[in-house]
Amino acid sequence: MTSSSEDLDAQPLLAVEDLAKRYGRHMGCEAVSFRLWPGEVLGVVGESGSGKTTLLNCVAGRLTPDAGRVLYSDRLGAVRDLHGIAEPERRMLMRTDWAFVHQNPRDGLRMGVSAGANVGEPLMAVGARNYGAIRSAAGDWLAKTEIDVGRIDDPPRTFSGGMQQRLQIARSLAAGPRLVFMDEPTGGLDVSVQARLLDLLRGLVTELKLAVIVVTHDLAVARLLSHRLLVMRGGRVVETGLTDQVLDDPQHPYTQLLVSSVLQP
Amino acid sequence: MTDMLRLCDVSKDFVLHNQGGAEIPVLLGASLTVNAGECVALTGPSGAGKSTLMRMIYGNYLTPTGSIRIRHEGAMVELAGADPRRVLAVRRRTLGYVSQFLRVVPRVATLDVVAEPLIALGEGAEAARARAGDLLRRLNLPEALWPLPPATFSGGEQQRVNIARGFAHPYPVLLLDEPTASLDGANRAVVLELIGEAKARGAAIVGIFHDADARAAVADRTFEIAPLATAA
Amino acid sequence: MSDATQSAAAIPARDPTYNFAYLDEQTKRMIRRALLKAVAVPGYQVPFAGREMPMPYGWGTGGVQVTASILTADDRLKVIDQGADDTTNAVSIRKFFQRTAGVAVTEKTAEASVIQTRHRIPEAPLADGQILVYQVPIPEPLRFLEPRETETRKMHAYQDYGLMHVKLYEDIARHGHIATTYAYPVKVEGRYVMDPSPTPKFDNPKMSDCPALQLFGAGREKRIYAIPPYTKVESLDFEDHPFTVQSWEQRCALCGAEDSFLDEVLTDDKGGRMFVCSDTDYCGDRRAQGFRGEAAEDAA
Numbered sequence: 001m002t003s004s005s006e007d008l009d010a011q012p013l014l015a016v017e018d019l020a021k022r023y024g025r026h027m028g029c030e031a032v033s034f035r036l037w038p039g040e041v042l043g044v045v046g047e048s049g050s051g052k053t054t055l056l057n058c059v060a061g062r063l064t065p066d067a068g069r070v071l072y073s074d075r076l077g078a079v080r081d082l083h084g085i086a087e088p089e090r091r092m093l094m095r096t097d098w099a100f101v102h103q104n105p106r107d108g109l110r111m112g113v114s115a116g117a118n119v120g121e122p123l124m125a126v127g128a129r130n131y132g133a134i135r136s137a138a139g140d141w142l143a144k145t146e147i148d149v150g151r152i153d154d155p156p157r158t159f160s161g162g163m164q165q166r167l168q169i170a171r172s173l174a175a176g177p178r179l180v181f182m183d184e185p186t187g188g189l190d191v192s193v194q195a196r197l198l199d200l201l202r203g204l205v206t207e208l209k210l211a212v213i214v215v216t217h218d219l220a221v222a223r224l225l226s227h228r229l230l231v232m233r234g235g236r237v238v239e240t241g242l243t244d245q246v247l248d249d250p251q252h253p254y255t256q257l258l259v260s261s262v263l264q265p
Numbered sequence: 266m267t268d269m270l271r272l273c274d275v276s277k278d279f280v281l282h283n284q285g286g287a288e289i290p291v292l293l294g295a296s297l298t299v300n301a302g303e304c305v306a307l308t309g310p311s312g313a314g315k316s317t318l319m320r321m322i323y324g325n326y327l328t329p330t331g332s333i334r335i336r337h338e339g340a341m342v343e344l345a346g347a348d349p350r351r352v353l354a355v356r357r358r359t360l361g362y363v364s365q366f367l368r369v370v371p372r373v374a375t376l377d378v379v380a381e382p383l384i385a386l387g388e389g390a391e392a393a394r395a396r397a398g399d400l401l402r403r404l405n406l407p408e409a410l411w412p413l414p415p416a417t418f419s420g421g422e423q424q425r426v427n428i429a430r431g432f433a434h435p436y437p438v439l440l441l442d443e444p445t446a447s448l449d450g451a452n453r454a455v456v457l458e459l460i461g462e463a464k465a466r467g468a469a470i471v472g473i474f475h476d477a478d479a480r481a482a483v484a485d486r487t488f489e490i491a492p493l494a495t496a497a
Numbered sequence: 498m499s500d501a502t503q504s505a506a507a508i509p510a511r512d513p514t515y516n517f518a519y520l521d522e523q524t525k526r527m528i529r530r531a532l533l534k535a536v537a538v539p540g541y542q543v544p545f546a547g548r549e550m551p552m553p554y555g556w557g558t559g560g561v562q563v564t565a566s567i568l569t570a571d572d573r574l575k576v577i578d579q580g581a582d583d584t585t586n587a588v589s590i591r592k593f594f595q596r597t598a599g600v601a602v603t604e605k606t607a608e609a610s611v612i613q614t615r616h617r618i619p620e621a622p623l624a625d626g627q628i629l630v631y632q633v634p635i636p637e638p639l640r641f642l643e644p645r646e647t648e649t650r651k652m653h654a655y656q657d658y659g660l661m662h663v664k665l666y667e668d669i670a671r672h673g674h675i676a677t678t679y680a681y682p683v684k685v686e687g688r689y690v691m692d693p694s695p696t697p698k699f700d701n702p703k704m705s706d707c708p709a710l711q712l713f714g715a716g717r718e719k720r721i722y723a724i725p726p727y728t729k730v731e732s733l734d735f736e737d738h739p740f741t742v743q744s745w746e747q748r749c750a751l752c753g754a755e756d757s758f759l760d761e762v763l764t765d766d767k768g769g770r771m772f773v774c775s776d777t778d779y780c781g782d783r784r785a786q787g788f789r790g791e792a793a794e795d796a797a
Contacts, residue, residue, distance in 0.1 A: 125659025
C-alpha cells in the first residue's frame, strides 16, 4: 500500500532464514524462509498442526527456534538477529516495534484493569508519564477501534467477545509498532462480528502502513487481509505467492485440496 | 505507436492433482500486442480461455510458459513468474481490471469501495471520494446507495460499482471482462462512453464483450482464441 | 506511656537456653549474606532461607529475623507498630529480644541503634549509624497486576515497569487522584521499583537520602531488600498528577504538632474523636518540651 512496498529493492523489514523448530522428535516447522516489507500483509494458512502457529511464535520471538535466523531491520536501518540479541534488547523491540494479537483476547488483555489502562499500558511501558495525554490517546484508540469512549473505565471482562478483540487490537497498536503478529485474530467470533473486525483491521493496516503476519485457517480471512500467502503443511511451506493467485490458481496438490475443501473462499 | 502490453507465446494448462493429476490445457501459444489507445476484444466460444488469458495478464493465474510484458512506469516489465510485490505494484499504478463479479469487502460503503484504489495510490480521502461520486453519478447509481455496502445490491448495481472502481484511477492498461453484461441500454451507453474516453487518453484495453454491438462500438480489432481439444 | 527502661528491669535478663537473639549462628550468617547483597543492590529483592519463628506469619517474622541477624549485645532496640511503642505487636517483639538477646531497649528514637518498625518511619530524623528494620508482608510491588513470580523477576531485571503506572492510572481513573496512600511504590536510586512495605506515603520522602540504613524483611515470602544510607528514593507519579503526601486540617490534639502523621482516635461512643500523633515518642517528646494541643490543655 505504500511507496516503500513498491520499491522492490528496498531492504525488507523482516527476513526469516531457514527456520526450524522441533518438539522432541515431532517437527514444529522446518526450512521456512521468507521476507516481509513495510506495509505488507503476509498470510500464513494451513490446517491445525501445520506448524503455522509455531512459525509465528518463532518469528515473533516467543519461541526459540532450533535452527535458522530471524533478521529484523530496526528504525535506524540496523539489522538485528532476533534470537542472537540479549533478552532485554529483544523485549525492548517487542515493546517499541512489535505487537502480538492473540486469538483469545484474554491472552492479550489484562481483564481486571480498565479498557483505558489496557490501551495506555504500552505507552506507559515506553515512558509516557502524563496521565492526561495517556488517557486521551487511549480514548482515540477506542474510537478508532469502534469502542464507545464512555466505556474507557470499564474492565474488558464486561465487554462482548468482539469488543474485547477490538480492544486487544487497540492495545497492540497504541505504542505505534511497525510489525504486528496476529494469531487467528477473528477466531472465536461470530460471522457478523468477524466481518466488522476484518474491515477494521484492513483500514488500520493501510492507514498505519503496518507490516503484518497473520496466521489463519480461514482462507476468506486470508484473502481479505493479506497481500501474499504462505501455505503450510506438516511444518513446511508448500506454496507461496500472491494471495488471489494462490487461492484461484493453486499449484500444489495440498493447496488445491485446501481451496476446494472450503465453501466460497 | 507505443506498445503497452506484449503477450508472447503464452500457454496454460491446469493440473488437477486431486483428480488423478488430470492435465487440462487451456491456452496454447497465444501472442498479442496491444498499443496505447487501442481496444482489443478477445473472442471465441465459451470456455475457450478468454477469461483465463485475462486473469493471466492480471497475475491472478500463473503463466507457466511464455512471456507477458507490460509498460509500467516507462519500462516493459515481465509479469510471467514475477515477484508478487511487482505484480501488486503494477496492479496499483498501471493495470486495472473490471471482473465479472464484484468481490465485496463486508461492511465497506459503496463510495469507499470505489475510492479505495485512489486512496491506495496516496490520493486524499476527500478527492478520492469526490472522484468516486462523479463516476457513480454518471453510472446512475442512486446517491442513497452510496453509504451502503454493495453486498445486497442487484447484479446490475454491483456491476456498475465494479466499473466505477475500475475506472476511478486512469490505468494505462485496462482489462474488462464483460463490462456491459447485466446493464440496461442507458448504462451500457455510459460504460461504452467511459471506454471511449479511456482510449482517447491513451489506455490500452483488452476486453471480453459478449454483446456484439458493444464490441463493435469500442473494439479496434479482435483476437480470436480457439478452443483446444480437451485432453483425455 | 510506660518507660521502657523501667519495664526492662521487670523482664528477666537474657534467657541462656536460647542462642543470642534466638537464631543459630549459621542462620544469622546466611541472613547477613543476603543483607549484604541487598545493600549492594539497593531495592533488589534477595531471596533468603527464612526460618520458622516462634510467632505467626504476619506478626513480623521477616523483620524479626533481620533484627536477630544484625543485633549485637551493645545495641539499643526500639520497636514500633503503627508508630507506637506500646501496641501488642511492638511489646511482644521487644520482649522477645530482651529475653533472647538481653539487649537494652528504648522508646526514644534518638537513643536507639536499631529500630524495628511496622507501618511507620519515626518522625524524628534518623541519624548516621542507626538501622531501621521494616516488617514486610508482600515485598513484590508488581504482584498486584502480575501474579507470576517468573514474570515479575524478569520485569525487574529488564526494568519493564510500565505495569506500575497502570496501577496509578487506575487510581486516577477511578478516584480522580492517586488514591494509593499505603505501600506507595518507589524507585530506588533510579533502578529498582520497590514496595516500601505498608508505610503511609507520608513517610516516603523520609526514605530518600536518609542517613540511616534501611532493611526490609518479608518472612512469608522469604525476601530481603535494603536502602543503603543516602540513597535516592523517588515515589512514582505522573507529570500532571505529581506525588504528594497526606496532610491534615487538624493539629495533634495532645502536642499540637502540625507536621506529623495523625491517627484518628474515637474518644466516646457519641461520635467524639480527636487526632493525635501516630508516633508516640515524638508526641511525648514535644509535650515534655512544653508543646500542647487542644485536648491536652487541661491535663498540662
